[in-house]
Amino acid sequence: MQHLISVIVPVYNAEAYIADTIDSVLQQTYTNWELLLVDDCSTDNSASIIRAYVEKDDRIKYFKPAQNFGGPAGPRNMGIRESAGTYLAFLDADDIWLSDKLERQYQVITTENVDLVSTNIFFFGDRVKTWSPKLPALPTLGEMLLHNKICTSSVMVRKTPDVIFEEEKRLISVEDYYLWLTLFFKGYKVRIITEPLVKYRVTANSLIHKNEFISILKANYVVSRLVVDFKYTNWILMRVFFRAVKDLAKLRVKKVIGK
Template sequence: MKEGLVSIITPAYKAAGYIHHTIESVLAQTYSNWELLIANDCSPDNTAEVVRSWAVKDDRIKLIDLAVNSGPAGARNASINAAQGQWIAFLDSDDLWLPSKLERCMQFALDKKAALVFTGFRRINADGSQTGEYVSVPKSLSYRQLLGNTAIATSTVLINRQIAGPVEMRKTYYDDFDCWLQILKRGHLAWGLNEDLMRYRVLGQSVSRNKKKSAMHVWRAYRDLEHLGVLASAWHFFWYALRGVLKYRKF
């Protein structure tokens, strides 16, 4: 691992319409020691061509072309496996960072000696013409607190691999949520930086917007992956659902 280098993990599928904005937000970062690893998950559009055009301009941008469609977990793992950095940051292909995102997260993580940090954010609509209300984050989350919480948005996360240990996505519906749980299960805290540093793009076809399906998969994560009993699962699910409703009650 290269000390101080941030490896940015970006899975991409049918992302040609938005990924240029995502790349521009990385190029605008005040912290410049990064590599952007974009795993093209067999996109049927020209996602790969768009990424290649940027990679020619800046060799910190690297395209990973997957031979087989592998889903978000497989695409993220492909980028993680190629990552050279001490730090792992996640940025989905339609989301945006504000310019000071990496710099603020790096300093915050170093101050806290944290394995994982995350930040607040705002939603934007598909074309970016509407910006939602600020979504704040708690000061910190333990493993058990995260079980009942929706606070960690993937595109805000920064992980110090020297502290956190291995970072890997298991092939499950919420591979990101599962990954944070596995890191915190080792005894770490996730520290929340309550600053507005990311824009989460809400797309009509986003699977995470299907609340019934999402709820079912959260329940399965408790029972099948975390091996919680029925009562414990019900308790955490209640709080997860309640916080999710409060989080999404306004745009």
């Protein structure tokens, strides 16, 4: 018997992309899923587009909070609370899944005794060269402390009380990194399918690209905070520090050259 997978999509003013995103779920070869779209008080036509899909397929569900959360963590958590699946899968409102994404992940998570399965991704978008990063199949905590190797839109994870996104405003754009590292510290087993099964759309509004300087600082804040919380000491921390200095220096040089 195939388990139910709850697919959670936070939506805010995504009218240009949300239909393609929903269609990519409808086209999955694995069909025992529910799609929970959480509209974070959009001011565009997103709601009417979603409702048209809801009328056609009872696996698709629409939710709207009383007020805007101000970031994707709140809508994702609302979706988690409303979900009925054994497994959770996350998808951003402007990203696209390849048709066998869920099926491939379900095979891994049910046969390899792991808790979380992510996949590689294709970066694409206007004026963006399509490319994929090189990722390890079995990422270690040390590798994750150096760099987040898990894209939220690629994740399938067992539904447990630990799977909840931190809603602090200071963690907007890195709340996913905070969760993945927390799960690593708690001993969750993680596997990455190194083949790209997600198309990650890069736009001018992508949170991680709006302010690279702030994003780098936030990522290192996440690492520092969790290292303290879990009382983790390791030589890798010195590499994390020098990595942050190098990244900020490279960013500064890039901005100077661009002037």
